[in-house]
Structures are given as C-alpha cells and as structure tokens.
Amino acid sequence: MPSSDDAPTKHRPHLVVAKGTFSTLGGAERDLLNNLNALNEIFDVTLLTLHPPTPAEMEEAGVGHIPTLCPDPPWDQPTGPFAEIMARGNQTSTKAWGDLMSDSKVNDVMNDAEAIHIVSGPGSLELFNSLPPLIPTHLHMLEPHRGLYEDVLHRTIDGTLNRPMWLTSFLLSKQRRRDQQLVRRITDAGGLISGNSPWIVERISEVYRTEATLLPHSIDTSEWTLEPTPKEISVWNDVSMTHDLIEDEYVVTVGRASWVKGTWQTLSMLESTPFSLAHIGGGESEDIKKLEAHAASLNVTYRPLPRLSQLEMLSVFRHARAMVSHAHHEPMGLTPIEAHACGTPVIAVDEGGFRMTTEDGVSGRLLSRDAPISEWHSSLEQAGDPDCRRMWSAAGRLRVKAIGMSPTDYARRIHDYLKPLIVATKPS
Template sequence: MDNLSHNTSRGGEKVVSADVSNANSGEKTLNVLVIRGSFASLGGAERELLTVLRAWGERWQVSVATLGLTEGAMELAQELDVKWICPQKPIELPTDSISEIRGRASKFATKAWKKLAAQNNSLIAAINNADAIHISVCRGSLEILPLIPKNKPIHYHCLEPPRWLYEDVLHKEVDGKPKRPMWLTNFIFSKQRRIDRKLVRDLLARHGSAISGNSHHIQENLGKFYNIEVDPNLANGEPAQRDNRGRCKGASVLMHVVDISDWPLEPDDKEINAQLSPKPDRPYVVTVGRIGWVKGTWETLHSLSGTGLGLAQVGGGSTEDKQKITAEAKRIGVPIWTMPRLSQAALRKLVRGAVAMVSHAHGEPFGLTPIEAMAIGIPALFVDEGGFHWTMKDANSGLLIERAPLRAEAYDAITKDWHQAYQMAQNQEIRKEWADAGRPHVEGKFTLNVQADALERLLKDCIHHAEEQ
C-alpha cells in the first residue's frame, strides 16, 4: 500500500494521494471529506485529528481539505491513508487587532476556499463525490459552507466553540489577572461572535447536518452559546433529535480518543533512548499544555508548594510567561522544568517517570492527558471540571479534585486534598490499583475504533436525513 506516496502540483494546489483499503468488506465504503481550516498550530486538536485519521483512512475513502498544511503536520501525516487537498503554501488568516474587531478572518477564509476551488477542480470534485462531509472546528473551517451543496450531509465536530469568543480564560495573564478590561475584550470580539453564530445557524438550517461536542461538557456549551437543545443522556455517537424536515435540533457528543499503540505498557527502545532536556533531577509531576491561565499552570505550581515535588511542564510558552512561572516557582520553593513540545517517545518517558499527571486547566473541553496517563499506569490527578469530569468520573483510577481558591494557603482544606492526593500517588499499592483499572477504562471507551464507530453512526444519520428530503 502506498501511503502519501506522491505529491503533485496542479495549478497552485498540492494534492497528496494514497491507496485506500476497504475495512468493511461487503458494505459500500463511505467516501468522507474532512475539512479543517488549518493545522498550523499543531496543538492537541490537530494532533488528535491526525491520530484518528489513521483509523478513518483504513475504514473509509478519506480526503482532507485544509487551507494550512504545515511541514510539521505533514511529517505526522506520513503514515496516513488519505488524500490531501491544500494550497502549495499554507494560508495564514489575519489576527491583528483591526482584523479581530472587524471580523476580517472569516471573509479572508471564505475567499481562500473559493480561490482554492477555482485553481483546480479537486476540491469541488471531493465535495461532490463525498457521501458525507466532516468539518473539524477551527478558524476558517465553516467558511467553506458556500461551496457545499445544500443537500450534502455535513457533520460539524465542534470540539469547542471558539473559546476566545465566548469565555474569558484565554484573556487572562498566567497568574489570572485580566489582560485588558473585560468590557473591551467583549467589544473586540463582538463581531466575530455574530459571524460564528450565523455560520452555525446556516449549517443547522440544512437538513442532514449535525453538530457534536467532544464531551458532554462541550455539548452543554453548544446549547448555551448557540441556543440549541441539549440531551445530556445521549451516548457517544448517538444522534440528536431532528425536526420533520431532517434538521438537527440539538448537539451530539463525539469523544476524543488515543491510539493505544502510542502508549504501550512497557517502554520501547525509542522511549528508553529518548533524551529529556531539561531532565528532572528529583520527584516530579507532569502537566501538559502551553503555559497560561487557561491550562492552570499557575495553580498546579501552587498545589505543589510544601510537597517536595517539582513540576515538569510540557508545551512551551511565551518568554514572558516562562519568566513569570519560573520566578513564582522560585519564590514558593517548587522546582520547575519547562519544556517545549516533545516527541511521542520523549513524552512517554517523561510521563512514565512521573509521580502523577496533573492539570488545573479551566473548562478543559475534553482532556486527553488523563487518558494517556491511565493508558500507561500513571496516576491521573485532575481538577473536577469540564471534560476531565466526563473522562474520569467512572474510571476508578486517579482522582478528581476540587479547585483550590486562587492563592490559597497550605492550610486550605482543598489544598490539603491535593497534598493528600500527591501522597497517595506515591503509594505503590495505590498506584498499582489505579494502573490495573486505568488501561481497561481507556481500552473500553477511548480507542480509535470506538470513535470511528461513533462517527460512522453520526455520518449515516446525516446521510439518511439528507436523502429523505
């Protein structure tokens, strides 16, 4: 099988081709077009999509259209059995202050999709030939809608409504102080919010369309921000109700997953030989995510005060935020090691050697990190909020703990709960008990095939209701 076997240039458009196998013999293979505005940031959402495409490419005939396929994303996509449709040069949407106020990025993205379609017919052909279209939330994703026929089935995986538009956590400094007055933030993004809501309304006005969050927490937010129905009892991949014209009335849930093969129980040679820089030189916990208030880095650091444990932070951050968190760590006497993004082998090595995986992230949409920790038997200690609650609530592995008040002292009751959790995570009997329960929890709910099955149910529901009209 030739995976990403060749690149061809056609009128300024880059097309990467691959053979496709039929995983479901005896049944027509679905032709699925995946849309994502960009892979440029290559954060958790992009990496998760690149991971699940492994299973999708084996099960369906898959094409992926994007305005921004960077070299880093291409490196991770080398083993994928999919066809890529994208510009020769990744397109960057405007993010300057004036563009934010005027909502220029949306218009820019709409024009970019039309330009890509005009340069060659591969995009339009992929749209027309697709049995269903799967749109992954991102700046510039929904702006492709004008190119898609009204009767084409569409599933919109809204991993999270754009958080910078609807929540304040991205508009705070690393220590929780607002970057600017909140009234000003609300004003700056008011036009973008209107544009985003209109795009979602236009999507859901189509029969055979659907919208899903990546957790029941995000499902709830979809209802709140877009004024649609929410049934919290819907299972993963269970379609929401529709009206008599086949239009979706509410939000579904399509959970994130991991490739369990990326998290083996025993270290392989790549992991053993992986180099960590800086390398922790005393017991530590790991937190994953770019340094910032939204990821709870400051609060995780403070939760360690007086425990004798250090903090290994993975995911980089601005120079200013690194300086702030390092200075605060020194002030409260907590060792800290700040690291950039790591290779999979290096990340496994760091996590496997940790006392625990920890996060105080604010309103985390889903939270892959507790799943990754449980997969290799490392204690997962997470704030009982957002997607973390739904990921871990019935795992019988690790702990969900309340958030301590900002700048809480060591004698605070909730801070004591965190200190007790860190002690439990160092108890070998408890670690084994959690490890024995953790991996089966992951294997039963959060694997590639589990998600592919769930998405297929949602796509077939979209197809069914589009065909009825």
C-alpha cells in the same frame, strides 16, 4: 456509543475530513491525525486544511498516505488583540477557503465527496461558507469559541483581565454574531453537531440552542503502552538527560502556557513540595519568562519543554509522579486518558471534561479548584504509592474502554451519524 447493525460495505463513501489549521499540533490535532487510519478503513478519506501538518508529523502518525489538499502558501491565523476584535481570523480564513475551493483539483474532490467531517478550531467553521449545497456535514465541535463566550482567554498568564469584560464583550459582539450564524447555517442545512464530552454537549446546547451528540476523542493503546518499548527507553534516556528530568521527581502538565490551561496555578500548587514541573506545550516567550519568575519566587523548578514527538511525550508522562492540570473547564482533555494508558496518576480539577474520563478516588483525583493546598499535596503523596498507581491506572483504562475511546470507536460513531444523511442524498 451508537451501534451499527450492518458492517460497512466494500464501497467506501468518499469522506472529506477538514480542519482549519494544524500549525499548533495540540491534543485536538494529534487526535484527528491518529484517527485518520480508522476512518480510512470505513471511508475513502481526503484531508482538507488551510495549514497542513508537516510531512514528518504525518509520517509519525502513520498517515502519510492520506491525500491532503491545502493552499500554498498555507494560511496563518492572525493573532493579537486587533486581529481578534476585527475578526481577522474569520475574514482571512473565509477568503482562504474560497480561494482553495476555486482550485480545479479541490473542486473535483468536493464534487466527488459524499460527506464532510469538520473538526472545529481556528479557521474551521468558515469552510461552510464555501461548501457545495446539500453535502452531508458533521461538525465535531471541541468547544464553543471560548474567547467569544467566556473570560478565560482574556486573562494574562497570572489571571489578570486584559481589559474590563464589558468592553471585551462589546468589542466581540460582531464576531459572536458571525459565529452564531455559521453554526445556525450548518444546522439549518441538516448538518449534525457532536461534542467531545458531556460537558461540551451541554455547552453547545446553552450557547447555540441546538442539540448535539457525543463524539469523544480517542487513544491508540498500541502507541500509549502500559510497558515501555526498547525504543521508548532509549528516547527517555535522551530526553531525561537533555532536560534534566529525574523519574518521580517531577509532575507533568500539558497545554500552551495560558490562564485557561492553569499553568500558573499548577506551579503555585507545587510550592513547598519536592517536585519540579515539566511543562509540555510551549507558549509566548513573555509568558514563559513570567512563569519562570513565578516559579523562582516559589522555589519550584520549572522546565518548559520544546515541541515533543509522541514517543518523547509518552516517556515524559511515564516517569512523572503524576499528570496534573488546573485547566479551566477543559472541554475533554486527552491527557488523562493518555496518563491512564501508560500508568501515570491523574490529579486534576473537578471541572469540565475531566469528569468523563477520571473518577475521583477510583482512577485518580479530581479536586475542587479551591481545595486546601494540603489536599493537593496529599494526592501527590498518594500518586507515589505503587499499588495506588496500578489501581488508578487499571480503573482508568477500564473507564476509557467502557466509554469507547479507540480510533475504531471514533470512526464507527462518525459512520453511524453520517450514514442516514448520505443515504438521504442518494437518488431514489
């Protein structure tokens, strides 16, 4: 972790924190909201977005006081094969940012800003087209656009390719060039890029031929507690009754139903076990129906859960046999560190960012995607042993602490990365 010899002065530099959309409140969006207060201790933060979180989501994260600038109506990401091939998301978000920046209030904020921290995702990088010149910029790249550089987003829920990959690659060539140009413009202007795990730092180097620093996600252990609070116990009673969840009789997986998140494979792994699958993250109705049919063919109970509050999600995690993931090269994944925090065993594929937060046999299990099914089932048996659960969780929490994954660590890293850039732009 970067170190600072000097504490932040009383003057808090004005930092604009930008993300394209919060319309899907996934792990990356929750992580950013949970870090805003720590950032606001060091910086004077303004949130800039094309699609803001709901007021309830802001309040739940304790950041309702953070000034937020966004268009009305909000921007919605175009979806579907045609929109993807024609780069409609890139085009419409570029226009939306341009329109937003022409607003006098937003323009005043941007002229006052001393730096900007952009978190990647749909519509995020396109902001750079509308930024004032010379503003110090830090890009937190959670992953290079996987739809442009990998095949995992071009597969149906069961892994079937939507079309031949050579055709997909050809159709997306224009969008790839735009993506490369945007990232190159950021680095050519002196901007810094960070990845959220060593795996993503490596991927940034491979895809964009540029260096990146490390900025992991964070977890607030005051919210993801090792022991349940009375409020959480009450929430669990409601959630378990509503969704027919029985403690230690299900495993939990997180992420929008898709091939890339491994939902189909996690269901397949549960065949011939007594465990049901609680799935947090939702998905397209057709994909959910296919997963339900797949589960029925395996004689596995599949429980897709609606959008949950953070406390509801915590209660579902805590009472699960394990948090299981077959996600394909997950960039980092918040779910393992959340599981470590509340004492739930982690069993995941030995790929991507999972290797940063979980050590096989020490703080959970990391298994080859092609490992015999018996090895996965054996790991589920291990996860039921109380002593094993305690040891894995304790080791996982120590690993997270050693990496430095608190909101304060996150904010301090950004301060240290941006400080030289801010100083360099000050009049001498």
